[in-house]
Amino acid sequence: MGGATVQTLLLENPGRFSRAGLVSAGAKLRVLPVIFEKLASDFPGYLDLMDKFAFSGTAAAAAKREVLEDTAKQDPAVIAQDFRACDVFNVADRLPEIKSRVVIVSGTDDLLTPPKFSDILHAGIAGSKLIRITDCGHMVTSEKPTELAAALRGLLRG
Known part of the structure; x- marks a missing residue:
């Protein structure tokens, strides 16, 4: 969702932002139907899905626990709204309009927004x-914060 927001800002405000970072992002974000199903009727099942899909197999247990505990406090209807917005998001044909300096960061093990999305x-x-x-899934900020900070620091310095 954050990457969709950044891309929209870049496209709707050309020239306003000289640099941007896109983390675990895609130009088109289709959402698996099972995510909507779990959010509608089985929130604990949704959390189990996120445990499996959002993190790499090497993610630290503490990092996973922190994200999942925070997610468990959220309203499933609000999460579903976010996913609905992602599901219809598609700016693939407008990417050439982005003229800002952009760093794209993705985890090799991201199952929610696979690396091919970053390639696009x-x-x-x-x-x-x-x-x-x-060795990083979708939750780059939680799984590999030091590596992410280094990637974004390079964007800000350069």
């Missing part, structure tokens, strides 16, 4: 830089 962003945004973080 990288191919569509001229001059973008693609950084893959190994």
